[in-house]
Amino acid sequence: MRKLKTIIAASAAAALLAACGGGGEQAATTPEPEAETSAAAFAAVDTARISNAAETPEEWLTYGGTYDEQRHSRLTKIDTDNVDQLGVAWTYDLATTRGVESTPIVVDGVMYVTSAWSVVYALDPVTGEELWVYDPDVDRAVGVNACCDVVNRGVAVYDGKIYVGVIDGRLEALDAETGDVVWSTITVDQSKPYTITGAPRVANGKVFIGNGGAELGVRGYLSAYDADTGKLVWRFYTTPNPNKTADNAASDAVFASVANDTWGDEGAWTEDGGGGTVWDAIVYDDRNDRVIFGVGNGSPWNQRVRDPSAGDNLFLSSIVAVDADTGEYVWHFQTTPGETWDYTATQTIILADLPLGEDGATRRVAMQAPKNGFYYVIDADTGEFISGEAFVPVNWATGLDENGRPMEVEEARYADAPYLQTPGPLGAHNWQPMAFNPDLNLAYIPAQEIPQAYTDDPLTPDSVRWNTGVDFAAGLPLDPPEGLIEALRATLKGRLIAWDPVAQEARWSVEHNNAWNGGVLSTAGGLVFQGRLDGTFAAYDAATGERLWSYDVKSGAASGPGTFEIDGEQYVTITTGFGSAFTLAAGYALEETVPPMVGRVVTFKLGGNGFIETVDLPEIDRTPKGEPFGDEETLQVGLVQYSRNCMVCHGPLVISSGVLPDLRWSDYAGNAEAWAGAVMDGNLSSIGMVSFSDQLTNEESEAIRAYVLDQAHLAADGAGGSP
Numbered sequence: 001m002r003k004l005k006t007i008i009a010a011s012a013a014a015a016l017l018a019a020c021g022g023g024g025e026q027a028a029t030t031p032e033p034e035a036e037t038s039a040a041a042f043a044a045v046d047t048a049r050i051s052n053a054a055e056t057p058e059e060w061l062t063y064g065g066t067y068d069e070q071r072h073s074r075l076t077k078i079d080t081d082n083v084d085q086l087g088v089a090w091t092y093d094l095a096t097t098r099g100v101e102s103t104p105i106v107v108d109g110v111m112y113v114t115s116a117w118s119v120v121y122a123l124d125p126v127t128g129e130e131l132w133v134y135d136p137d138v139d140r141a142v143g144v145n146a147c148c149d150v151v152n153r154g155v156a157v158y159d160g161k162i163y164v165g166v167i168d169g170r171l172e173a174l175d176a177e178t179g180d181v182v183w184s185t186i187t188v189d190q191s192k193p194y195t196i197t198g199a200p201r202v203a204n205g206k207v208f209i210g211n212g213g214a215e216l217g218v219r220g221y222l223s224a225y226d227a228d229t230g231k232l233v234w235r236f237y238t239t240p241n242p243n244k245t246a247d248n249a250a251s252d253a254v255f256a257s258v259a260n261d262t263w264g265d266e267g268a269w270t271e272d273g274g275g276g277t278v279w280d281a282i283v284y285d286d287r288n289d290r291v292i293f294g295v296g297n298g299s300p301w302n303q304r305v306r307d308p309s310a311g312d313n314l315f316l317s318s319i320v321a322v323d324a325d326t327g328e329y330v331w332h333f334q335t336t337p338g339e340t341w342d343y344t345a346t347q348t349i350i351l352a353d354l355p356l357g358e359d360g361a362t363r364r365v366a367m368q369a370p371k372n373g374f375y376y377v378i379d380a381d382t383g384e385f386i387s388g389e390a391f392v393p394v395n396w397a398t399g400l401d402e403n404g405r406p407m408e409v410e411e412a413r414y415a416d417a418p419y420l421q422t423p424g425p426l427g428a429h430n431w432q433p434m435a436f437n438p439d440l441n442l443a444y445i446p447a448q449e450i451p452q453a454y455t456d457d458p459l460t461p462d463s464v465r466w467n468t469g470v471d472f473a474a475g476l477p478l479d480p481p482e483g484l485i486e487a488l489r490a491t492l493k494g495r496l497i498a499w500d501p502v503a504q505e506a507r508w509s510v511e512h513n514n515a516w517n518g519g520v521l522s523t524a525g526g527l528v529f530q531g532r533l534d535g536t537f538a539a540y541d542a543a544t545g546e547r548l549w550s551y552d553v554k555s556g557a558a559s560g561p562g563t564f565e566i567d568g569e570q571y572v573t574i575t576t577g578f579g580s581a582f583t584l585a586a587g588y589a590l591e592e593t594v595p596p597m598v599g600r601v602v603t604f605k606l607g608g609n610g611f612i613e614t615v616d617l618p619e620i621d622r623t624p625k626g627e628p629f630g631d632e633e634t635l636q637v638g639l640v641q642y643s644r645n646c647m648v649c650h651g652p653l654v655i656s657s658g659v660l661p662d663l664r665w666s667d668y669a670g671n672a673e674a675w676a677g678a679v680m681d682g683n684l685s686s687i688g689m690v691s692f693s694d695q696l697t698n699e700e701s702e703a704i705r706a707y708v709l710d711q712a713h714l715a716a717d718g719a720g721g722s723p
């Protein structure tokens, strides 16, 4: 652990500023050839093998466990009777202090996981021994394009290769045995702020991958690449091009016939691409040979800025089905027409057979619990809306009509006044995977309540890096009153909900002590596994919600857990790490006892007697490093510019979660020259803090420093209640 302590200390000392790019962390080690192994084949996976994955639960072959993405394992050796005997089998240090969101793949005797900056690890699933590491060596400056930390949710495996989407927009195929690059393809215009955080999916010789970036202004799409060569096979755009002309893409026909008419001819979308990124859910429907994928929010968020014509803006916030061979449109269902709140429909899509037909006959459905707070059940063959109900308190709509269209509350579009809304942009459910138990017909939703006051942005949207048309500075006081932090914390709630999708109601729920939630694993042992941000990894009775076991994994535990069996022994694995969107942005929401920011792979088995090492982090010197300066007007400019340019990484009210430096205690805040060198001249760009000279004047940069020092002195004097 000595290395890790050094890494964290170096990170703190570097005191990087506003961009989310930096980490001060050490890159992964160079791949080293390992001792020979007895396995004959590595990732010898084809479509039939993944289609059969539910019947071979000893392995975990694709991100969601099976093509249906139910995250339900039929393994039963760990069950409700013996789960309390689970102990640590092994841990592996991912050498990162950034967010970890990876679901482990286990195939042909090897575990493949990813970590921050898209690093891929091949491990022995029984011992945790490192077989190889592949680091795509990403330029740290691209981190500023990552809305929600430089995370990665995992790999796909197929025909001897490992596929990873890299944060800078590459899609790469690695040799499953050695980690050597077989091919590498750039899937985005790298001059634009695209990122890839999601796991690729593979079927019938094609790799499916999307991207992110709708907070900063991009045009979304899903692509299919040849699994052997990396050549583009087809692409489906989710928004029109600015001229509403053909792209020579699979989406051309449906835009000409249907989708173009849902967009006006003016507005920021014509320059910013309109958003609609496909950054997470991509499901292969092997019964119909289709890909069903979730589409993200609009860019900018605020529809009045994006497209004043106020049309539905297809295919934002939609679930779309296309032919897997050609990418041709088959059906869509739009969850949030005229999206204006960052209500992505990218969340987990699960395919299942529910007893919805006559006399208990089953109907094939697609289910999603997207950010907007409604649980949707739609026909997987046709996209027809079957049912939908709110799974958390919702105040932007009174319900769904018979076609599944939300009945909006008028004030929710924040046209004339700010509207305090739940869910907010972090959603009633985010990337943390939900699961479904087909024996109990229950879905397990990592649900959250994180309200947000939406306020029209009074300035031109392109003056900021985050390009939303929503004013992040609105309502934030220069001098936070006593109790504000506690009041903000009290609005945040998180829970695990067992949802009956037939009755559309909760069967049971478990309240959490933190809003930001963890991914879910369901097993035929009658168990539901879920981690939490505070490091609690727990198993619940799938039928009742009774907590049967828990373990402190000593870091954030938000990833989707996995399970597998080797030589008759069942294992449960979770990747841990303390980062991602909420954690970066919401330092104010965290208790002072946050777990260390240490990324690990932690694997459990019955009777495991390993342990998880405690890491002592260096104390932060919580004293201001300079005298306060600047009049009230300057401080107000600093607050506004901080909130627009710095807040999403360094935290509202200048309270950092600790993933990136807390600027209040930074030496840079006390040194005008060093500050300008970092903020305006890009002196720290190699560790991810890029220049903001395109966004800020020298006076505004200095006003931010004044605001930061002012907040430092307020906190040092005990105001605001901040940690």
Ligand code: CA
Binding pocket: 214, 215, 296, 297, 342, 344
């Ligand atoms: Ca978004």
